[in-house]
């Protein structure tokens with residue numbers, strides 16, 4: 366018997382088009398690739414991100430990780446009280462907490478989404494100084510419920526969710542600060558880069574002092590408490606290269622069209638999977654919410670006896686799946702404070718407790734039952750139908766009959 370497989374190539378445009386090339390050439394012609402103050406390239410990108418998120422300020426960094434470090438510093442992450450984090454995220458959304466002088470307190474995810482659970486955050490809050498919430502795989506975290514669960518400042522990691530809305534309002538505008546990676550795999554790329562969004566002037570200025578040039582600090586710092594840092598800043602050099610800024614600015618222009626195409630492609634996929642009665646459920650994001658794109662997650666409703674085998678079968682059938690993240694909670698750096706203390710000496714005397722293997726049941730279940738599909742950002746109904754049919758066949762073959 367011949368099972369359906371995906372034979373069409375993954376539909377994609379070149380990652381960087383003519384607009385990006387023109388912008389880079391123009392920059393080279395002008396002869397300025399480093400903007401120590403707020404120059405034209407970073408200024409244009411920051412303004413565009415402030416518009417995208419509806420925040421008063423946007424601040425550029427040379428990576429998403431740097432923006433997380435700055436945001437956690439800015440909201441006052443403390444060495445004595447941890448930062449509530451999700452295990453289902455990129456590792457630097459965990460290790461940035463160490464870098465900011467605090468320690469992670471792992472909270473379980475929701476049973477029906479890949480995001481940190483407000484109930485778990487409420488439980489952890491008394492021992493925490495901040496919350497770091499990733500909009501994982503583009504699914505907006507339940508920001509209103511997280512805010513209700515705790516009075517702590519929330520940093521949003523929007524690295525999977527550029528352009529996403531939660532209940533009609535942009536991600537990156539709900540918390541005390543939003544952080545966006547512009548690393549190449551993200552849906553807005555500068556090659557490398559990061560953006561911090563906030564409406565809180567104090568958060569903005571504190572984030573500035575951490576990684577920006579004294580020229581910019583002298584021009585922008587207004588808070589008396591921060592003025593002493595104007596001549597030196599701190600030791601971190603976190604500003605964004607102008608080349609990254611002009612590329613990301615162009616990527617932001619094409620984002621709405623790409624999001625719309627991905628949304629339509631997902632609708633095609635879902636329709637075919639429903640027709641096949643495939644045993645899957647989708648995280649519900651609510652009517653006024655719009656997802657972002659870094660793959661999209663779905664949950665398999667029947668028990669997956671062997672996730673590695675399933676992953677092998679999916680790949681063999683040509684289904685475009687993203688690898689799930691590691692279980693970072695069990696990595697040596699997170700399990701052994703003596704190792705972490707080599708980089709961050711405050712961990713030698715910290716309340717940090719490594720998480721046990723059974724502490725996060727929803728997370729561990731999702732690691733077995735969830736898959737993340739890469740969805741093309743240009744319209745591709747034929748391709749999506751192939752993916753859906755191949756996916757349904759793999760599920761029937763490896764699970765329902767297993």
Ligand SMILES: *Cc1c(COP(=O)(O)O)cnc(C)c1O
Pocket residue numbers: 427428429430431454455457458499522524525546547548557558559
């Ligand atoms: C990519 C990513 C980061 C880190 O961003 P870099 O730009 O690579 O430093 C942080 N958090 C999440 C969720 C990411 O996907």
